[in-house]
Amino acid sequence: MQARYLTIKDFVTDQIERGIWEPSEKIYSENELAVKFSVSRMTARKAIDSLCSEGVLVRSQGLGTFVADLRPMSSLLEIRNIADEIASRGHQYSGQVIDVRSVIPDKSLARLLDVPVDSAVYHSCLVHRENDIAVQYEDRYINPKFAPDYLQQNFLDQTPNAYLSKVAPLTEADHVVEAVLPDDNIVSALNSNFPCLKITRRTWCKRGIVSVAYLYHPGDKYRLGGHLTF
Amino acid sequence: MQARYLTIKDFVTDQIERGIWEPSEKIYSENELAVKFSVSRMTARKAIDSLCSEGVLVRSQGLGTFVADLRPMSSLLEIRNIADEIASRGHQYSGQVIDVRSVIPDKSLARLLDVPVDSAVYHSCLVHRENDIAVQYEDRYINPKFAPDYLQQNFLDQTPNAYLSKVAPLTEADHVVEAVLPDDNIVSALNSNFPCLKITRRTWCKRGIVSVAYLYHPGDKYRLGGHLTF
DNA sequence: CAGTGGTCTAGACCACTGG
DNA sequence: CAGTGGTCTAGACCACTGG
Known part of the structure; x- marks a missing residue:
């Protein structure tokens, strides 16, 4: 019964x-x-x-x-601000801004971001450190429509993720997780040539795709934990 | 108030x-x-x-x-049977059994599996192929209490995951995802020396920890998709 | 205003576990 | 057996929304 x-x-x-x-x-x-x-x-x-x-x-x-409006497709990955995550482990967070500017996306990126091919999008590139050890290389592209003031932000005060969460609240996301060998830029930024855990993440707000982020974590220093109940 | x-x-x-x-x-x-x-x-x-x-x-x-024993660090990952996943892509699944036997776990594995140090546990090792290309090396340890007939199974008919789901229905799981360099055994089994996406997964049934699996995926051939709604 | 979800009570009977 | 969580009742008062 x-x-x-x-x-x-x-x-x-x-x-x-x-x-x-x-x-x-x-x-x-x-x-x-x-x-x-x-x-x-x-x-x-x-x-x-x-x-x-x-x-x-x-x-x-x-x-x-x-x-509910949006149905989850299948699996879930919680999105946490990396600065918060590091702080919650009782460690010291520090960020380094490598690049923030406007760029013209190639075809595939334009398609991912759902913008016209020839229109500029914003780009930011940062390294996140935990107790001065680099744990994430963040390469991110943003649809300017949802965050027009993006280029004027100081990402040392507030991570791109935290800023975007404020101006374009997340409603949805998808992820691809891969193991890759880092290219030269990433090797020097992370100061490690270990294989990397690469997460490709797209985030949505209510009105469309906000950003596409490529997140690289040195395989020996980062773990992506998960827990699930049925 | x-x-x-x-x-x-x-x-x-x-x-x-x-x-x-x-x-x-x-x-x-x-x-x-x-x-x-x-x-x-x-x-x-x-x-x-x-x-x-x-x-x-x-x-x-x-x-x-x-x-709760293991605190979810952050994220959730759905568990799918790899044979089903491959079939759902319209591809041909094939399995290869490398080893199935009883072993004595070392201390750390015994703790992970929540069994006494000197008591035997079951072990299985398989390679899973998609259209004859190796996509996962599965190294799994099982608490015999929850699957006493484990060693008698034919894992070409039914993956360990599918069998365990039947005899000890999953109630919970946790995951750690890492990028690692494969060791020699894995290189030869997967026929690839690419960096691997390694998933360490523990699964629970109602009465305890059923198994600990180490899953290795060649980074160039496997992607772990995810999707999320708030 | 009537209708909605949000919280809360003080009981009840049940299935399950260990001793 | 006594203690635990699992389900359920028939009420209550509240904050909030729209008309």
Whole structure:
């Protein structure tokens, strides 16, 4: 015998999968669900709680419960500001700005950023250090539309990631993780010729693709931890 | 005025951060928390619910609530069966079994697997191929308690991951992703001396740690995709 | 204003674990 | 067996939203 809140959860999931409730559409209220399934409101709430924490539903006090807009494709990688991550380990963060300017993207980058081929985009290149040891080489391209003042920022005060999170709040991201041999620029910037863990990350705000970042981590000094519960 | 369950949540988080409650240690029961904070059990539960879904606590019916063993450093990675993943790309999967036998783990592996130092564990070593090109070297150690018939399986029919999912359903996992240079065994098995993406993955079933797997992917042939929504 | 979700109570019965 | 977490009830009052 299945728990009642699971029955409700299945029902809601089913409605969404069948397309009866579409993204951003309002679903039944907690009271309606409680009446429909003859349970207490707390039980109906529990089903919704669970779907909210899975990112399937979104609640809004006074308004109702809605089907979430953007569906996660598959796997999840949390995005943390590297300065915070280093600080949370009790270590000292320092940054070094290598380059900040406007560039014309090549075809493939323009496509990745979803901008016209001949229009300028912003570019920044930094090295992030933990206790003075380089742990990340960050090569990033930004769609100017979402961060027009990007070139005027001081990225020693605030990482590009932190700044972009403020002006164009993240709604979505995707990642590719690879092992690569670093090229000469990266070897000298990181002061290591170890194989690198390369993360290619695209970030979205509500209105489009904000930036594409190539993040290189010396394989001997950086680990990308993960944890997952089913 | 803060909600009462948040006060309890702060208290628990604080205890853990101060090291008063250590990983895998039992925390106060729901009833004890309810009494201590003069709230109903449902409210104490809500605080714990929230910390469980964040991966900070783990509950076990009949036993209690415990501080999670491995703290998620940051990110989440979905676990897919490599044979399915290859098939889903429309490519041909083939496996090669290099070694399947019982071994005595060293201290560090015994600790990772949560078994006594001198007790045998199972070991398997395979190479996975996509259209006859090696894409993963899988070096895996298994707690025999959860898969006693492991050594009798034919891993050409069914990957270790698929078999374990059946006999000891996954409830949890953690990952470390690194870039490394492959050693000689791996170079010859993968037929490539490219830097490797190494994933160290531990998997749990309800009753404990099932296996520790070291997965090596040639950096030029494998990508670990990810996608995320906020 | 009526309706929504957010929090909370003081009970209840259950399944599960260890001793 | 006593203790644990898992589910559930039938109420309550609150803050917030729109009309």
